[in-house]
Amino acid sequence: MSSSCSCRTSLLVPEHSLTRRPRLSSPLVTVMVMARSELMNKMAFAGVLNDADITKALDECKGADSFDYKKFFKTCGLAGKSADDVKKAFAIIDQDKSGFIEEDELKLFLQNFSGGARALTDAETKAFLKAGDSDGDGKIGADEFAVMVKA
Numbered sequence: 001m002s003s004s005c006s007c008r009t010s011l012l013v014p015e016h017s018l019t020r021r022p023r024l025s026s027p028l029v030t031v032m033v034m035a036r037s038e039l040m041n042k043m044a045f046a047g048v049l050n051d052a053d054i055t056k057a058l059d060e061c062k063g064a065d066s067f068d069y070k071k072f073f074k075t076c077g078l079a080g081k082s083a084d085d086v087k088k089a090f091a092i093i094d095q096d097k098s099g100f101i102e103e104d105e106l107k108l109f110l111q112n113f114s115g116g117a118r119a120l121t122d123a124e125t126k127a128f129l130k131a132g133d134s135d136g137d138g139k140i141g142a143d144e145f146a147v148m149v150k151a
């Protein structure tokens with residue numbers, strides 16, 4: 001009696017509620033979200049920068065602690081862009097749309113240019129922030145960003 005009972009419940013639970021739902025929704029949603037954010041990144045920089053320049057700029061700072069923001073902005077082509085384009089770039093990097101690039105956004109700076117790029121090291125992030133944060137509020141505003149890009 002006890003064996004037929006446990007057999008029944010184990011058949012009922014996974015068949016109906018456990019197996020079906022997670023299989024259909026979670027991996028699919030994950031894939032869609034990833035594809036969407038990659039597409040958005042690509043499209044966001046598409047009208048502003050060219051892919052080959054981005055690839056080259058990322059390649060130049062592949063190694064940990066080799067990131068140099070002046071070199072990066074020059075190589076990726078942003079340094080030569082109009083004020084409007086620089087504003088567009090700022091809006092992309094300011095992922096939470098707070099109006100500032102905070103330290104956590106700065107750390108993931110390179111990933112705005114390519115989803116597979118590395119995060120900046122803590123030392124790079126701090127140096128980057130320090131170089132741009134002229135009013136000392138601990139984050140980069142649009143004006144501070146524009147100055148850095150043209151530095």
Ligand SMILES: [Ca+2]
Pocket residue numbers: 094095096097098099100101102105
């Ligand atoms: Ca922000």
